[in-house]
Amino acid sequence: MAKLHVKKGDQILVLSGKDKGKKGKVLSSLPTAGKVVVEGINIVKKHTRPTQTVQAGIYDQEAPVYSAKVMVICPSCKKATRIKKAQITKANKVAWVRACKKCGELLDK
Ligand SMILES: [Zn+2]
Incomplete structure (x- = not known):
């Protein structure tokens, strides 16, 4: 999908x-x-x-x-932004989440 x-x-x-x-x-x-x-x-x-x-x-x-x-x-910098992918570690597992391309703030938590 x-x-x-x-x-x-x-x-x-x-x-x-x-x-x-x-x-x-x-x-x-x-x-x-x-x-x-x-x-x-x-x-x-x-x-x-x-x-x-x-x-x-x-x-x-x-x-x-x-x-x-x-x-x-972006809820953080309040600007319309493109999305980049950011890698996070959650419960010892690597996950990809969306992040703001301008300020770097994660959009998925
Ligand atoms: Zn932002």
């Missing part, structure tokens, strides 16, 4: 498209599609049929965006 550079819970910056320059939080990632769903980004109108519990209407819903169109915002 392809790995994305963005994960659920990341703050991201949108690089292109109608939401260019907007920031949001990743709600879910879809690695097989290479896409992520971001809070408040790429909103589409969704028409729903009435059911017993839900009224018919038009709802706003986030549609997935390509992960290549977003950049992770």
Whole structure:
């Protein structure tokens, strides 16, 4: 399975498209599609049929965006950054985690 550079819970910056320059939080990632769903980004109108519990209407819903169109915002230096890989040792095991290319802070802990 392809790995994305963005994960659920990341703050991201949108690089292109109608939401260019907007920031949001990743709600879910879809690695097989290479896409992520971001809070408040790429909103589409969704028409729903009435059911017993839900009224018919038009709802706003986030549609997935390509992960290549977003950049992770480092929680440490607050900048949109590229990701580098950093090696850490966890319980005597070597693991690779994501780190900020600008300040070096680990993004996965
Ligand atoms: Zn940083």
